[in-house]
Amino acid sequence: MEKKIDLRILKTYKALTTTFLQLLEKKRFEDITVNELCNLAMVRRATFYKHFADKYEFFIFVIRETQQQFYKENTITFGDERSKAFYLNLLRRTISFISENEKLIQSILQSNMTSSLLDILSEQISLDLKLKFKEDERNGALLIAHPEILAHFFTGALMQTIRWWITQEHRISEEELIDQLLKILNDF
Known part of the structure; x- marks a missing residue:
């Protein structure tokens, strides 16, 4: 219950x-x-x-609540395509969230605490991805590396790419960024 x-x-x-x-x-x-x-x-x-x-603890709470809301809105059943579909959707939703909350993200990036805030955010995302990768592995998915390594790799790549994108004066569109990242992930 x-x-x-x-x-x-x-x-x-x-x-x-x-x-x-x-x-x-x-x-x-x-x-x-x-x-x-x-x-x-x-x-x-x-x-x-x-x-x-x-x-700081409250900031972590806000991140966790946002993630929980994301997963409620984006449930995907397990199966052969679950991993790929889930992670591609995660990427789309993350970029969309960043785009929709640009002022918020800019505020965090302009903060003297940027490194600490991004560390908190990265750790939470990495932990969450690690649990998802382990769950996928238990459900029969063949992973190319250990779940913890994959989680840190994807978190780092995603965080740095988003940080780069949001700070560009003449940046590419949200759709172009998503298309480029999807090409990378599809060939991975």
């Missing part, structure tokens, strides 16, 4: 997350304070600290 979360907690998480994402579009991560976040979200600081140790 699925564990139910108190509706008040869900409302608190939603208010904090929405406010946090809005703040990141206007300010650098290091300039956002827990006090400011809580005031704008209309959540008591004590409530914030009951659930999160600090804004």
Whole structure:
């Protein structure tokens, strides 16, 4: 049976997350304070600290929630094509998310904490991919390398490519980027 979360907690998480994402579009991560976040979200600081140790832990929570939402929206059944279809769709959705949230991403990239924030994000993506690769392997997929190596390789390549793309003054279109990356992955 699925564990139910108190509706008040869900409302608190939603208010904090929405406010946090809005703040990141206007300010650098290091300039956002827990006090400011809580005031704008209309959540008591004590409530914030009951659930999160600090804004870094909250940032990880936001990443995990975003990933969970992505997987709910993009369920693909297991089978021979599951791995390829899943990862190609992951790539498309990731690029689309970046494009849709460009101000947010620019805010993170302009932050003095860029390296730390990207490390947090990369670790979470890598962990998630590793679990997916292991799951694929258990379901009969033949992987070309160990799941952990594949996860770090793809995470690094994706993160650096996105970082490069988002910072280009005269960048290629979202569709062109996706097409180029799909060619690489299809030949992999």
